[in-house]
Amino acid sequence: MVNFNPTNRFSKSYPPNSVHNYLAHPSGTGGVVQIALFNSHRFAFYFWNLWKKELLKDRSSFNIDLVTYDWHQDLVYPSDGGKEELKKLDLDNNFEVSFFSSYKLNTLNDSHIMSAVYLDIINDVWVLCRQGTFESDWEDEYLEDFKGKRHTIRKFKTEDALRQALFLSEIQNVFFDIDLDYFTLNNNIEPTEKFRYIKDSEINNLIAPENVLISWIFRRLSGITIALEPEFTGGISKSLKYLSLIEKNWFEKALGSYHVRWRHLKEAE
Structure with a gap:
């Protein structure tokens, strides 16, 4: 039996080699937001759960949608056995998660x-990606979580298509x-x-705080996760x-x- 209790009160439960920062909220309206950086994209699961718990402390319910930029779709469903394992996971034990x-x-x-999604840590999912051979690969999908709630994926x-859909939501x-292999x-x-890579100028336009989609996301931001995934970017230097x-x-x-500190907030002072 694995003991998931911390060895002392100063122990950190973050997954291996993760970097974590608290920041002022990028909307400039006060409050804080957290950002996490790691190699393996699956580590995002830990931070999404951690932040969702923190945000739920002062409210009975709190839906958070996921907007993700990724070359791959990363939408493998849990198997029946995986679902049973997820239901047994103690989401309040950070070391176990x-x-x-x-x-x-x-x-x-x-x-x-x-x-x-199955554990309702995330509500609905919005994926900007490149992976998809057939038109059916781009159709909406649905998952019923362990409580019977229906989620849409x-x-x-394209960024334009994502922006139009989000703005109507x-x-x-x-x-x-963000998975950097996007x-x-x-x-x-x-x-x-x-x-082969997107031009740097296009990346700068895509992620700039003044980009209307990024600005929309920043106003609603509950946390940022960034995966390096060097195997899929052409190496750690990339x-x-x-x-x-x-x-x-x-x-x-x-x-x-x-x-x-956020550069755009400093420039606005």
Whole structure:
């Protein structure tokens, strides 16, 4: 039997090699928001659960939709056995959830979203992605969680399509998730094939705080998760390059530093 109790009150339960910061809320209206950075995308499950619990402390219910940018769809459903395991997971024990995220979720990093949906950590899902061969791959999907609540999973080929759909929604709270392999144009490539990437100028436009979609997300933000996923970006140096582009657009300092501040809020002062 694994003991999931901390060894002392100063122990951190974060998954391995995760970086975590508290920031002023990017809307500029007060409050704070948290951001987490990690290698393996499945670690997002831990942070989504942690932040959802914190946000629920002062209210009886709180729906948070997920907006995720990813080359892959990462929408593998939990099996029947996986559902039973999820229902047994003690979501109030951060060490247990950290262990589960690190060593029990699929190491292909494609089951964390639907697992979080099944436990109603996440409400509905909005995926901006490139993976999808057939038109049916882009159709809406639905998942009934362990309490019988129905969740909708929507997939989009373009930023414009995602923006139009979100602007018509009544969403109030969002987890914003970025897998850095979204900035690649090809993926799952043969050993002889080279990665191709979006132009830096296009990435800057996509993630700029003044981008109307990013501004919409920031006003509703409940947390940000960023996955490096170097295996799918062409290596760790490529992941760090695209992380650096995000940092330069959003922050005055690199993530992991003390007192990280939003660049656009500083400029507005």
